[in-house]
Amino acid sequence: MTTNQPTPDWKLICSVDDIPVLGARRVARPQGLDVAVFRNDAGGVFALLDRCPHKGGPLSQGIVFGTQVACPLHNWTIGLCDGQASAPDEGCTPKFAVKVENGAVYLDSHELATLATDLARPIAGPARRTATA
Template identity: 90%
Template sequence: MTTTPTPQWKLICRVDDIPVLGSRRVARPQGLDVAVFRNDAGGVFALLDRCPHKGGPLSQGIVFGTQVACPLHNWTIGLCDGQASAPDEGCTPKFAVKVEDGAVYLDALELDEHAVDLTRPVAGPARRGLAA
């Protein structure tokens, strides 16, 4: 039986530092940034800053309710679970968030290890090698 490690919460920012219906990006030593979102009901959510469709930066999307619209192709991604809304399919990794006394915390272990292998797709024609 495996046990889930107890989260080690890392202070990210104040809730007021995240614009209502907007986001703030959190850089990581490796892997893509994490986008921390705030909706108009005061909810705070965290997803990898990458749409599952074409890798668009979700942090630049429009937040509505508990969803964000990707700025590239308008895919709707759930902030609670990272799941694309039908008819689209796909999921972006989510991150644990804790809000306490107006401060936003993310799990330090997740920041260091979760989804660090994912990258953004390279736009344009595929490269098969670099010319010398």
């Protein structure tokens, strides 16, 4: 069986040691929001769009535990393996393919260039109203 998936072209991002244990490192992209690359205490490395599906909080600033991250804004729990919010919350943030080889972390360059580049972080604060005459 053949698939239409292109073979990944891996882009070197950093060393595993550059990602804090139970923390994250942000990867800027020319278009779209940053990607957050996480490291848990078991040595796992994961990558998600740096945007909570709830209110757009920066997941890279959240607390990592096991294979989940807690959003720093409203404490939603997001799975690092799939980007899914834990019940009873609902929503998903895009995940990115990660490869770790010889202590180096790689992301799929095609995904970096195309995945979720149309999503934006919500603007915080009260809604702006237009004055009427």
